[in-house]
Amino acid sequence: MSKYPFSEIEPKWQKYWEEHKTFHTEEDPSIPKDKRRYVLDMFPYPSGAGLHVGHPEGYTATDIYSRYLRMRGYNVLHPMGFDSFGLPAENYAIKTGTHPWETTEKNIRNFRRQIKSLGFSYDWDREVSTCDPDYFHWTQWIFEKLYEKGLAYEAVTPINWCPSCKTGLANEEVKEGHCERCGEKVEKKNIRQWMLRITAYADKLLEGLDTLDWPESVKAMQRNWIGRSEGAAVFFQIDGMDEKLEVYTTRCDTLFGATYMVVAPEHPLVPALTTPEQKADVERYLEETKHKSDLERTDLAKDKTGVFSGSYAINPVNGKRIPIWIADYVLISYGTGAIMAVPAHDTRDWEFAKKFSLPIIEVLKGKVDVQQEAWTEDGEHVNSEWLDGLNKEDAIKKMLEFLEKNGYGHKAVNYKLRDWVFSRQRYWGEPIPLIHCPHCGTVLVPEEELPLRLPTVDKYEPSGTGESPLVNVPEWVNCKCPKCGGEAKRETNTMPQWAGSCWYYLRYIDPKNEKVFVDPEKEKYWMPVDLYVGGAEHAVLHLLYARFWHKVLYDLGLVSTPEPFQRLVNQGMITSFAYQKANKSLVPVDLVEEKDGKYIDKETGEELQQVIAKMSKSLKNVINPDDFIRNYGADSVRMYEMFMGPLRESKPWATNGFIGVYRFLDRIWRIATEKKVEETEMEASIDKLMHKTIKKVTEDTESLSFNTAISQMMVFVNELNKLEVIPKKALETLSLLLSPYTPHLAEELWEMLGHQPSIALEDWPGYDEAKTVDDTVEIVVQVNGKLRARLQMPQGAEKEEMLREAKADSKIQGWIEGKTIVKEIVVPNKLVNIVVK
RNA sequence: GCCCAGGUGGUGAAAUCGGUAGACACAAAGGACUUAAAAUCCUUUGGCCUUUGGCCGUACGGGUUCAAGUCCCGUCCUGGGCACCA
Structure with missing residues (x-):
């Protein structure tokens, strides 16, 4: 069926671009700052499965945009690299004994081949790979800066432990109590960890969001994750003890309604609070909660449990004695690990009070009987003496004044954000460049000794005791203390995968520099990133960590901008069709057949409903672009992915639509090769349509509305196709408009029209506004x-x-x-x- | 439960400073060309009716307006994120 010889055209031009270094970028100082753009893709983890159709979506979008900007006279930095440390290569090594370096190299070669086969205009001279010692040299160097600034610290804390990956996880990596990577239930485990003090940057990370051109949803997610809340710290005198219990509350105005207190089971005052009569009960309860997994503790039912400590606190506003309970619905990790309970106006406190028959006092006039359910909305204060009649806002103000005047409390701010658990007990990551010396304590590996490389090991198996496989390599672990020269041991933890991706966008700017992580002049030349395109799955993890590192580098004067990524666009997920039985279970795609527009289960003959689902191995609906590139060409793949729908929205991969863009490209080819192309005067209607098309494609490319730009080009081509003689000017213009979208075809047409390559270096066509309006x-x-x-x-x-x-x-x-x-x-x-x- | 997106033909989707709903494409049906097929080209294609015309139609129910897919209020559904955060 094929006339359009993409299989000849595409390799031809890919070779041309490579040989002529068409997309090599230099820091040309004669180009002013406002004519420079940094267009960045989220670099991939080179998995063994290779590229899937989601990758080229974002990459095509940035490629079109970069090619367009170059034609508009911009100097464009558009690089690509690989996020190449990570667990899959290590797990494969455990299974097969193959060194992760080998697996990773092989996968990178495959990814590079696939990416190049799509004709992207990357400057390959700037490629970076995070597992390359020349790269992680500087990842380690930045860690040392963080350490010197007091932002890295060691702590033995309960961390999220994945028993399957045998490593600690950051909070951000735990989804609904399960390991994000393997799905195993996450346990709590006390081990020695390196932490990064991201909480010190909570406010800066929050405030910076306001300056960014990012999707509101991503900003909202980061705000939620940081979780800043303003409230009050209140001190409750413990009855009969010389101790105070500090709580955090956002509603200090409800203090008159506090009828009991709760401390988390892990709270340090628990032993002191426990009276002899309650000791047996308390110990039993502590034992119970210790064995609950995180999931059970926060499970759906959320049945409240707890035990009375035997002690009482004094409510500072009215001197009443209120009991102190111990319950695991209060988290040690948030606030002070202790709360004042106001059951009338908090659902959780209400449930607890009902279960243990604690008093409920209404202090806000609501529409419900607080003995029947909690009233959690605002209302006029009642039963609150000098707060009666006030609304929430005024009452909080007045209460704060009272607390501060009498030394009972003060304004306070809390965050949900926790410090970042930065160490992993694994092999395939950047070694943390620290040495433990019995005399000098923790000492940094001297800068001149970086990069600190990974030793060769025989077994990649984690010890499972919370230590990395590196502990089994004594010749690597044992070293001399750089300070005193005595016997010392290396840190055996490695960095998490996020480390390398925290700063890769800076290394692209100056990838081969052996003296510094990035030349400050070059950094100023390009930063910040003008457009960053990637999946929404990185909304908090990568994008928060990278912003954190960048802000630290900024505070150290090492980078010139407070934020790394000025504009962020999330490409929508490419979903796939899946087939659902009446009972809502999904049937793998290879067990479904289509008959008369209906979908039938091959095994049972049951009629199935077509639904949209994430691509997953188990449903066998993952799509690899290689087959499509082979059958239809890279230009078709690029164009189809852009034509499917708006870049930002998720959309299903429906292969039957593919033929449409292929026909479109084939039609262009036939117009150029089978019709007469002459330098004739253009008919007014065609001329007008051409100008309208230039306008629409220009505007839509600018705003990343590629789907509508393409449909306008289709309209233009359909009209050209009706002509006997094609005006050369029209075909030239079409080639230029197409060139960011289908660069191989455009180069070929450009050459056929008698021009010198490369079309990528030509000027973008302009239009006459007067000709874009109809008479x-x-x-x-x-x-x-x-x-x-x-x-x-x-x-x-x-x-x-x-x-x-x-x-x-x-x-x-x-x-x-x-x-x-x-x-x-x-x-x-x-x-x-x-x-x- | 909370926070963010989103709901338009058989399908992917266009159209939002409020102003012709369904551009473009797929699929389907019919036709031309062909010994035949593929490819290509042309026509039709939201639903209904009494069909040179009319009525209905953008998840559902209200509202604002000369005019609503678009703005406002409420409800339902789908997707994503967070989740005992005091």
Whole structure:
């Protein structure tokens, strides 16, 4: 069926670009700052499975945009690399004994081949790979800066432990109590960890969001994750003890309604609070909660449990004695690990109070009986002495004044954000460049000894005791202390995968520099990233960590911008069709057949419903672009992925739509090769359409609305196809407009039209605004808002004339005859609406 | 439960400073060309009716307006994120 020889054209031009270094980028100082753009893709983890169709979506979008900007005279930095440390290569090594380096190299070669086969205009001289010692040299160096600044610290804390991956996880890597990577239930485990003090940057990370051109949803997610809340710290005197219990509350105005207190089971005051009579009960409860997994503790049922400590606290506002309970619905990790409970106005406290028959006192006038359910909305204060009658806002203000004046408390801010657990007990990651010396304590590996490389090991198996496989390599672990020269041991933890991706965008700027991580002049030349495109799955993890590192580098004067990524666009996920039984279970795609537009389960004959689902191995609906590139060409793949729908929205991969863009490209090929192409005067209508097309494609490319730009090009091509003789100018313009989208075809056409390559270096075509408007326009005539007639009128006709013609129309007369005209609305060049009674 | 997106033909989707709903494409049906097929080209294609015309139609129910897919209020559904955060 094929006439369009993509399999010859595409390798030809890919070779040309590579040999001529068409997309090599230099820091040309003569190009002003506002004519430079940094267009970045989220670099891939080179998995063994290779590229899937989601990758080229974002990569094509940035490639079109980069090629467009170059044609508009911008100097564009558009690099690609590989995020190559990570667990899959290590797990494969455990299974097969193959060194992760080998697996990773092989996968990178495959990824590079696949990416190149799509004809992207990357400057390959700038490729980086995070597992390359020349790269992680500087990852380690940045870690040392963080350490020197006091932002890295060691702690033995309960961390999220994945028993399957045998490593600690950051909070961000735990999803619903399960390991994000393997799905195993996450346990709590106390081990020695390196932590990064990201909490010190909570406010800066929050405030910076306001300056960014990012999707609101991603900003909202980061705000949620940081979780800043303003409230008060309140001190409760413990009855009969010289101790105070500090709580955090956002609603200090409800203090008169506090009828009991709760501390987390891990709270340090628990032993002191426990009275002899309660000791047995408390110990039993502590034992119980210790064995609950995180998931069980936060499980759906959320049945409240707890035990009375035996002690009482004094409510500072009224001197009442209130009991102190121990319960695991209070988390040690948030606030002070202790709360004042106001059961009338908090659902959780209410449930607990009901279960243990604690008093419920209403302090906000609500619409419900607080003995029956909690009232959690605002209301007038009652039973609150000097707060009675006030609303929430005023009452909080007044209470804060009272607390501060009497030393009972003060304003306080809390965050949900936790410090970042930065160490992993694994082999395939950047070694943390620290040495433990019995005399000098923790000492940094001297800068001149970086990069600190990974030793060769025989077994990649983690020890499972919370230590990395590196502990089994004594010749690597044992070393001399750089300070005192005595016997010392290396840190055996490695960095998490996120480390390398925290700063890779800076290394692209100066990838081969052996002296510094990035030359400051070059950094100033390109930063910040003008457009960053990638999946929404990195909304908190990568994008928060990278911002954190960048802000630290900024504070150290090492980078020139407070934020790394000025504009972020999330490409929508490419989903796939899946087939659902009546009981909602999904059937793998290879067990489904299509019959007369219906989908039938091959095994049972049951009729199935077509639904949209994430691509997954188990449903066998993962799509690899290689087959499509082979069968239809890279240009078709690029164009199809852009034509499917808006870049930002998720959309299903429906292969039957693919043929449409292929036909489109084939049609262009036939126009160029089978029709006469001559330097003729263009017919006015074609000329107008050409100018309209240039305008639409320009605007839509600029705004990343590639799907509508493509449909406009289709309209233009359909019109050209009707002509016997093709004006050369029209075909040249089409080639230029196509060139960011289907660069191989465009280069070939450009050459056929007698031009020197490369079309990528040509100027983007301009348009004449006057030619983008039609001489006559269709005017819609409505009567009472309903469409009744259409008129052809000259562009820019006067309102009076439009109205006169509308009323003169025979159809309209039928509608307005014998009625009173109440109102007449005229929108120039658009419509007339006559309102009658 | 909370926070963010989104709901338009058989399908992917266009159209949002409120102004012709369904551009472009797929699929389907019919036709031309052909010994035949593929490819290509042309026509039709939201639903209904009494079909040179009319009525209905953008998840559902209200509202604002001369005019609502678009704005406002409420409801339902789908996707994503967070989740005992005091």
